[in-house]
Amino acid sequence: MTIKGVVLSQKVLGEQDKFMDVLTETGIVEILVKGSAKITSKNGSATQLFAYTEFDVTDSFRIQNQNHKNQKNFCHLRSASPIRIFYGLRQSVQSVALASYFAQVILYSALPQASTPEILRLLLNCLHYLSESGSKSGSESDPLQIKCIFELRIISLLGFRPDVLMCRKCGCYLPERLYFQVENGCFYCESCEKSGILMPAGTLQAVRHIVLQDFEKIFSFRIASHCRDSLFAFAEQFLQYHTDRHFPALEYYYKLYDI
Numbered sequence: 001m002t003i004k005g006v007v008l009s010q011k012v013l014g015e016q017d018k019f020m021d022v023l024t025e026t027g028i029v030e031i032l033v034k035g036s037a038k039i040t041s042k043n044g045s046a047t048q049l050f051a052y053t054e055f056d057v058t059d060s061f062r063i064q065n066q067n068h069k070n071q072k073n074f075c076h077l078r079s080a081s082p083i084r085i086f087y088g089l090r091q092s093v094q095s096v097a098l099a100s101y102f103a104q105v106i107l108y109s110a111l112p113q114a115s116t117p118e119i120l121r122l123l124l125n126c127l128h129y130l131s132e133s134g135s136k137s138g139s140e141s142d143p144l145q146i147k148c149i150f151e152l153r154i155i156s157l158l159g160f161r162p163d164v165l166m167c168r169k170c171g172c173y174l175p176e177r178l179y180f181q182v183e184n185g186c187f188y189c190e191s192c193e194k195s196g197i198l199m200p201a202g203t204l205q206a207v208r209h210i211v212l213q214d215f216e217k218i219f220s221f222r223i224a225s226h227c228r229d230s231l232f233a234f235a236e237q238f239l240q241y242h243t244d245r246h247f248p249a250l251e252y253y254y255k256l257y258d259i
């Protein structure tokens, strides 16, 4: 059987073997790599973290993993050939930390079957832009912008899309300043309510772009400098609140920033 997917995590088992969690279009598959030391020369890059690979595996069977919300398929690896290795990720510890954060969000969430192909596509695109962020400049390669696109888009795919239509009370479409309430997933203009994350109209427009725009266009936009802080804070808090999880990789990412 052949499957295509991205390696999200790895667990070494003894001296020779390892387990990998792989995100495919149909969900997360756990693959056992026997004798990984021997495979290293042949399939090394194909089974490394964040590789997008075609795996030849034995027939899989379903297991219930207690640490994850998802049921996972389990199988043994026969061989692997890389489709895309994101070499640029290795240039920056911060990019690796962000990629690990993305992987943890996916691993710790219950993935709706219908959205899984799009979640895989989102991850592949985020890894692509992150791996370019060291070598290219421009908004598409801004790691913080990639982070907030991932957060808002994936939380929408997981079924918690923020209500970005209008002020919940008076119906105003684009208030000059507004308060977005993370818990309720909606916003109020400044004259209707004064609790939540305060943001200017530009931030609301950026959130609208990320959650509503066709996938092909979500990475190409520029955030005005006075909107950045409120957008980044909102995206992170919204994801954290609605997944109700703590992500160690995100903590690690902030530690890197403090140095």
Ligand SMILES: [Zn+2]
Binding pocket: 167, 168, 169, 170, 171, 172, 188, 189, 190, 191, 192
């Ligand atoms: Zn209002």
